[in-house]
Amino acid sequence: MKTDFPQAxxxxxxxxxxxxxxxxxxxxxxxxxxxxxxxxxEQLTEVKQTAESVRRSRLQQQWEALPEKQQxxxxxxxxxxxxxxxxxxxxxxxxxxxxxxxxxCQELARTQRMS
Numbered sequence: 657m658k659t660d661f662p663q664a665x666x667x668x669x670x671x672x673x674x675x676x677x678x679x680x681x682x683x684x685x686x687x688x689x690x691x692x693x694x695x696x697x698e699q700l701t702e703v704k705q706t707a708e709s710v711r712r713s714r715l716q717q718q719w720e721a722l723p724e725k726q727q728x729x730x731x732x733x734x735x736x737x738x739x740x741x742x743x744x745x746x747x748x749x750x751x752x753x754x755x756x757x758x759x760x761c762q763e764l765a766r767t768q769r770m771s
Contacts, residue, residue: 711765712758712761715761715762715764715765716757716761718764719757719760719761719764722764727760730760730763730764730767731746731751731756731760731763733763733767734746734756734759734760734762734763737759737763738759741755742755742756742759
């Protein structure tokens, strides 16, 4: 008691300090809950990023395994659906550009979902 309430002379005198102690306790509890939620959100984000990275890697491997004719077909579809920047990269035959690869892999994923 003396450590927590040094100004209190007797136990009855501590009544003045209990509301403050309760408020401090609730703040610490809330902070712990917020920190736990934050850690869980960070873990979930990390899991999602890992899953997305694995998915992209798998699609990239599938893309590379496709015959050139099928790659060209998917590239044409990506060209038709894509932005001006993507179109200009494809027009300049920058097929290894990350933007072009991403668009083509996304098109591959879309066609797989439709099948």
